[in-house]
Amino acid sequence: MGHRSLGLSDAADLDQLCAATAQRMAAELAHCIPPVPMGWGVAAAAWIRPDDGHSVFSPHLTAWRDHPVRAALTTAVTSQPGPLRTAPAVANDADAAAWAEARLGAGADPLPQLGDMPRRLVFVAIGTGIGGALIRDGVLETGAHGMAGEYGHMTLDPSGPPCACGGAGCWETLVSASALAHRAGRTSARSVLDDALAGDRRCEEALVETGRWLGRGLSVLTAALDPDLLVIGGGVSVGGELLLGPARTELERLLPGRRHRSAPAVVGARLGNDAGWLGAAGLAFRPERRRRDPDLGDPSPAEG
Numbered sequence: 630m631g632h633r634s635l636g637l638s639d640a641a642d643l644d645q646l647c648a649a650t651a652q653r654m655a656a657e658l659a660h661c662i663p664p665v666p667m668g669w670g671v672a673a674a675a676w677i678r679p680d681d682g683h684s685v686f687s688p689h690l691t692a693w694r695d696h697p698v699r700a701a702l703t704t705a706v707t708s709q710p711g712p713l714r715t716a717p718a719v720a721n722d723a724d725a726a727a728w729a730e731a732r733l734g735a736g737a738d739p740l741p742q743l744g745d746m747p748r749r750l751v752f753v754a755i756g757t758g759i760g761g762a763l764i765r766d767g768v769l770e771t772g773a774h775g776m777a778g779e780y781g782h783m784t785l786d787p788s789g790p791p792c793a794c795g796g797a798g799c800w801e802t803l804v805s806a807s808a809l810a811h812r813a814g815r816t817s818a819r820s821v822l823d824d825a826l827a828g829d830r831r832c833e834e835a836l837v838e839t840g841r842w843l844g845r846g847l848s849v850l851t852a853a854l855d856p857d858l859l860v861i862g863g864g865v866s867v868g869g870e871l872l873l874g875p876a877r878t879e880l881e882r883l884l885p886g887r888r889h890r891s892a893p894a895v896v897g898a899r900l901g902n903d904a905g906w907l908g909a910a911g912l913a914f915r916p917e918r919r920r921r922d923p924d925l926g927d928p929s930p931a932e933g
């Protein structure tokens with residue numbers, strides 16, 4: 630597997646992005662033996678319909694609203710010289726990252742307290758907002774409409790800050806990068822994280838309070854999904870134990886059935902920014918996807 634940066638500044642013109650992707654793929658494949666990929670994938674911060682790779686909506690990428698991304702990419706690669714005719718997997722970025730963390734990152738080793746591999750992994754990515762996904766026995770759960778894992782809009786504090794979704798006190802308004810920055814009286818979460826890790830007291834306290842809100846949301850997810858592993862990724866997770874320690878404490882305090890069970894493990898993601906592209910490529914090999922879609926060629930021997 631591999632990935633390349635196209636150097637495009639944004640995805641404002643999606644057709645241009647598809648054409649540039651196809652040209653680059655054809656150029657790269659000319660140097661490969663054999664020059665045919667077993668599969669390829671694309672991930673973006675958008676709501677992707679699982680059946681046909683249509684991008685239904687994206688709050689931040691306006692070009693990704695109501696766009697047939699997989700069909701456009703397939704047309705673009707088919708118009709290039711060379712043997713590349715395979716339709717890509719198109720995935721939500723958090724879904725892709727969750728799959729990669731489960732297979733290649735934080736979920737790839739046995740859990741000490743379980744003595745076995747995690748069976749239900751919940752991934753939570755904290756950045757501009759909160760994205761997430763559930764991986765059950767290695768399989769991504771996309772939900773009936775491709776919308777599973779939108780954990781950021783669980784209401785945790787009805788009297789809390791207004792949210793872009795129209796609600797108030799959604800989990801992401803309390804835990805996102807901008808919430809962390811606001812709590813520390815800064816304009817950027819990056820500076821809060823850097824200074825907290827360097828020992829700045831106010832930034833540390835902002836990170837600890839953000840961790841408590843993280844743990845409150847994790848307790849709701851645990852009540853709903855009963856995971857054995859919670860993996861925290863995204864830019865805010867750089868806060869490490871200053872964030873995760875308070876989150877664990879709060880999760881254990883609020884854990885449903887806490888007298889009769891142990892809390893799920895809470896760990897940081899391991900793959901960083903590589904999780905997205907690794908997951909997008911890996912999801913191209915899901916056997917259930919190939920069964921549903923005859924355009925995708927022969928099933929690969931890779932895992933599902």
Ligand SMILES: [Zn+2]
Nearest residue numbers: 782792794799
């Ligand atoms: Zn919301």
